[in-house]
Amino acid sequence: MLEKKYDYDVLYLGSGHGTFDGAIPLASKGFKVAVVESGLIGGTCPNRGCNAKITLDAPVPLQREVEDLQGIVTTPIALNWSETVKHKHDVIKDLPEFIAGLLKKNGVDILHGHGKFLDSHTLDVDGKQVTAAKVVIATGLHPHRLDIPGKDLAHDSSEFMNLTELPAKIAIIGAGYISLEFATIANAFGSEVTVLMHGQKALRKFHQPFVEHVITDLEKRGVHFVRTASVSHLEKQETATVVHYGNGKKLLVDWVLDATGRIPNVENLGLEKIGVKYDKDGVIVNNHLQTTVSNVYASGDVVKKTQPKLTPTAIFESTYLLHLFAGETAEAINYPAIPSVVFTSPRIARVGLSVEEAEKSPTHTVVKNNVLDNWYRQVTRETFGENALVFDKDHHLVGATEVSEHAEDVINSLLPAVELRLEPEQIERIVHLFPTIGSASWELL
Ligand SMILES: Cc1cc2nc3c(=O)[nH]c(=O)nc-3n(C[C@H](O)[C@H](O)[C@H](O)COP(=O)(O)OP(=O)(O)OC[C@H]3O[C@@H](n4cnc5c(N)ncnc54)[C@H](O)[C@@H]3O)c2cc1C
Numbered sequence: 001m002l003e004k005k006y007d008y009d010v011l012y013l014g015s016g017h018g019t020f021d022g023a024i025p026l027a028s029k030g031f032k033v034a035v036v037e038s039g040l041i042g043g044t045c046p047n048r049g050c051n052a053k054i055t056l057d058a059p060v061p062l063q064r065e066v067e068d069l070q071g072i073v074t075t076p077i078a079l080n081w082s083e084t085v086k087h088k089h090d091v092i093k094d095l096p097e098f099i100a101g102l103l104k105k106n107g108v109d110i111l112h113g114h115g116k117f118l119d120s121h122t123l124d125v126d127g128k129q130v131t132a133a134k135v136v137i138a139t140g141l142h143p144h145r146l147d148i149p150g151k152d153l154a155h156d157s158s159e160f161m162n163l164t165e166l167p168a169k170i171a172i173i174g175a176g177y178i179s180l181e182f183a184t185i186a187n188a189f190g191s192e193v194t195v196l197m198h199g200q201k202a203l204r205k206f207h208q209p210f211v212e213h214v215i216t217d218l219e220k221r222g223v224h225f226v227r228t229a230s231v232s233h234l235e236k237q238e239t240a241t242v243v244h245y246g247n248g249k250k251l252l253v254d255w256v257l258d259a260t261g262r263i264p265n266v267e268n269l270g271l272e273k274i275g276v277k278y279d280k281d282g283v284i285v286n287n288h289l290q291t292t293v294s295n296v297y298a299s300g301d302v303v304k305k306t307q308p309k310l311t312p313t314a315i316f317e318s319t320y321l322l323h324l325f326a327g328e329t330a331e332a333i334n335y336p337a338i339p340s341v342v343f344t345s346p347r348i349a350r351v352g353l354s355v356e357e358a359e360k361s362p363t364h365t366v367v368k369n370n371v372l373d374n375w376y377r378q379v380t381r382e383t384f385g386e387n388a389l390v391f392d393k394d395h396h397l398v399g400a401t402e403v404s405e406h407a408e409d410v411i412n413s414l415l416p417a418v419e420l421r422l423e424p425e426q427i428e429r430i431v432h433l434f435p436t437i438g439s440a441s442w443e444l445l
């Protein structure tokens, strides 16, 4: 198995989901595997992404449910930011050790330090040289920062999630996933939030009428949205930060979140030296996740691709590489339908062909549903919910999107129909627990 001239069969640069979901089973099959990590083991998702964010978000849907059930539920609820941040810390603090334990137990060596290519088989890890037959670049993304005067007065998503006290007034620059999720959380915990949008549209890849519904709802709850607010500079005024935008407009806040996107970690890896090509969207790979250097692969967010840069994609890629390296497949990567969700409240989730794409196609039909028509949604007195299902000419479900408090569960429950192109008789054979969101959604097929 091990080509004797190298220290390892496979060396992964980075220890996030783009690595560990594949590296662990690969090592357990007897391959000699190492992971190089300069930060916390587990990377972004467990330490400063999904897990942390969803813990901070947890009280928000609860608050909405209590609102909807007013009269039935009479206890007033108040959200406590500092306790929620402590709770978040408790939820995530052991994850690096837990993931490191899984890696080690299965025989993966962890090399702490910054990895950099010396040649295509040799990496420098903080002064030590290590060699491998194959190397996987899984270095992820880092926050994009606006290049404007006063930019250092702005903060990133990790700093937001570690705030022990919630600032009274927050400005969020950008209108993507992080902006809308964090605006939802900060507003629910009592902060006055202003979202400064780059253009007219937020969450561009999601069904725009659903996005506009979420914006209108947040506006009713006191969030300000300023469209085409080009931020020119930031300046300190005593304890406040002044955000200058538009033509001479000013906003005085206590805290600024720069949520203008995330960019690939491709610098200072020695990629130019060994000939691995990349651009602003990430490392360029072929349909086997192989870079322009034959023994070097890439996985996870750092890959340039059309699929969403999310944890499920990173897991699928690292698992694909496991099968490729173990000789269990030689096929090109065949991505499944990858769902995505924005954890606003209500949530917006989607999978497959979008409504916009389907409406341009003569062979597809879009069926729009008011989900409140289903009795089950009235149990918790949901106040709003719509979805749109996309069918091909043979009535296979090929896409779905929903805005509602349960949108993520609805899209999860519809995934098998989309991915496996289930026929009507197969759909009939899937019986869900009743009464549940799964059964309520399946009835729509
Ligand atoms: C605030 C936030 C919320 C998110 N919420 C969700 C969500 O709800 N659902 C979802 O699906 N996705 C979410 N994501 C995206 C998700 O976190 C990523 O898709 C996922 O973590 C990608 O995994 P990865 O392994 O490709 O990269 P990462 O997890 O970023 O791992 C890369 C690792 O490489 C290390 N590294 C980089 N360069 C080097 C080097 N030279 N040497 C050694 N180590 C190096 C880094 O320290 C890092 O640990 C969120 C992201 C953010 C920022």
Ligand SMILES: NC(=O)c1ccc[n+]([C@@H]2O[C@H](COP(=O)([O-])OP(=O)(O)OC[C@H]3O[C@@H](n4cnc5c(N)ncnc54)[C@H](O)[C@@H]3O)[C@@H](O)[C@H]2O)c1
Binding pocket: 146, 173, 174, 175, 176, 177, 178, 179, 181, 196, 197, 198, 199, 202, 203, 231, 259, 260, 261, 262, 308, 309, 310, 340, 341, 342, 343
């Ligand atoms: N629920 C989830 O799955 C989830 C949650 C958070 C983050 N993420 C991941 O993290 C990534 C990064 O999230 P994000 O919200 O930072 O990025 P994003 O790409 O979703 O949004 C970036 C926003 O910044 C705006 N922008 C870009 N340049 C700007 C400028 N110069 N001035 C003002 N605005 C500007 C864009 O128009 C866009 O609205 C996401 O793409 C996603 O992969 C996922």
